Amino acid sequence: MFDIHILPIALTIILVGWSSWRFAAGQTELLRERRIWLQGCLCIACGLVLEAQPIVHWRWLSVLSMGLLLGGYQQLALVLSRLQQQRAHYLPGVLLLLLTGLLNTPWLPQAWADSWNAAVLALVYGRLSWLHWQIERAIRQGYPILTTLYGLGTVAFVARLALGLPGGQDQALLDLVEPLLYLFASTATIYGSFGFLMVILRRRTQHLVRETLQDSLTGALNRRGLDETMLQLRQSVPPFRHVAIAMLDVDHFKQVNDRYGHAAGDEVLRQLVRFFCQSLREQDVFARYGGEEFCLLLPGASLADAQRKLDSLREQFAALAIPAGEGVLHCTFSAGLVCWDNAEVNPDKLLHQADDLLYQAKRAGRNCIAVAAEPNHQGY
Ligand SMILES: Nc1nc2c(ncn2[C@@H]2O[C@H](COP(=O)(O)OP(=O)(O)OP(=O)(O)O)[C@@H](O)[C@H]2O)c(=O)[nH]1
Incomplete structure (x- = not known):
């Protein structure tokens, strides 16, 4: 049968x-x-x-x-x-x-x-x-x-x-x-x-997720990717006691573009992302916020830990030789650093605070980090 x-x-x-x-x-x-x-x-x-x-x-x-x-x-x-x-x-x-x-x-x-x-x-x-x-x-x-x-x-x-x-x-x-x-x-x-x-x-x-959440120039997370990651961090179980948040901006970037050309400027951004991705832990997040401005999230890091880490990265990046045409160039960045240690705080508020501190760092002469006076207790 x-x-x-x-x-x-x-x-x-x-x-x-x-x-x-x-x-x-x-x-x-x-x-x-x-x-x-x-x-x-x-x-x-x-x-x-x-x-x-x-x-x-x-x-x-x-x-x-x-x-x-x-x-x-x-x-x-x-x-x-x-x-x-x-x-x-x-x-x-x-x-x-x-x-x-x-x-x-x-x-x-x-x-x-x-x-x-x-x-x-x-x-x-x-x-x-x-x-x-x-x-x-x-x-x-x-x-x-x-x-x-x-x-x-x-x-x-x-x-x-x-x-x-x-x-x-x-x-x-x-x-x-x-x-x-x-x-x-x-x-x-x-x-x-x-x-x-x-x-x-x-x-x-x-492929679609990459297209939607990644920045095409540097491969870092884009603004939408950052928002999604922030959301996931807020919902993580168990919650992180601290999450350090830094806003970073390449110093005198316009001059880099003007002096070495836009392609060299792009290379600086790519090198910055590669440098951070190689230096961070797996759970850390580095995202392009827009233009030459980036956002760094260090889950689990207190303000003091994050300041130490970021200071060391700042020095190492300043020493990095970035290819530009026939030669190399050196760049620095400035940063504003805050810490989210309360799950009730609005993330946008913290990012604004980090941004304000970034401009303080710029006013203070660049190639430095401005840190929030004390851990942020406004809730995130
Ligand atoms: N090459 C390149 N340049 C970019 C990109 N996005 C933004 N820029 C340039 O970044 C420059 C930012 O210049 P400003 O905002 O004046 O800042 P700055 O020259 O870095 O000065 P400070 O931030 O005050 O140190 C502008 O010239 C933009 O055109 C990009 O994707 N690639």
Whole structure:
């Protein structure tokens, strides 16, 4: 009897492969991957249908269906490893395909073919589970669903292999494992065919987020990104006891533009951002507030800590040689520093206060930091 349930599974896999192929059309760097993914999905779908067909009970057809299934899964694994910039090794895959073809031929016992097929599918599922674990970890997905599904599939194939081995043939257990194997394998295969689509959507979202929240010249957060970060900081659990906030401005920046040209001015801004990003902790935030003005957030830092840190950065930046045309130039910055240590205070008020202090620093001769008289208790 032909297992009719295989048809919607095969059709879904083909449709998902085709949708992924269409979705990736705009991403020129993924053109090869999208073709391989579609081929993989088509191979798996055809392999599944051939495996379930009742018309010809011909062992050579099993060779073909196992070859298609294995080839398809290997193509998906190839795309997943390429997406992680891993080197692809073709030889083990080709060897596995040849051995599978050989062991499924009518000249060898069916039991050998069954055991080998279970072993090789356990291996392929294990590899897919591992690759998905790396991807799901890299994109910080909440729960690693695909890793789990392919992992369960691996366990089911290993159980099938153990039960098929001489001495392990227990029909009652086999009857229990077979439906589980069908469940995990088909769910993992259907859901796994979405893997590439998810990566494409993720990339698009990241691109859009970058466009919306990042400054295109320096790569720092822009004003909107800063606002969102401020909001997240206010809502962080547990709340930070202090957050130091500094407004920074490059000194005599107009002169830099006038003397060395606008391109050199741009380079100064890029170097300033690179310098801060390299010197700060992971939780610190450096954002371009507008023009040559920047905002620094140091979560957890008291006013005294932040002043020490910022003073040291100010000295180091003043010593930094920035390329300008044939030579180099040196720049300095001034800053106004406040501390938010009360969750009720309005952030705009603090930024204004830091801005006022920045202009005090400018009036005081530049290349210095003006610090709020005492920790801010007006609430943030
Ligand atoms: N190259 C470059 N220049 C910019 C950019 N944004 C703003 N500027 C320039 O930054 C300069 C800011 O000049 P001012 O506001 O007079 O400040 P300043 O010369 O730095 O003087 P002080 O801040 O008082 O030390 C202006 O000439 C702007 O054109 C940018 O993205 N790239």
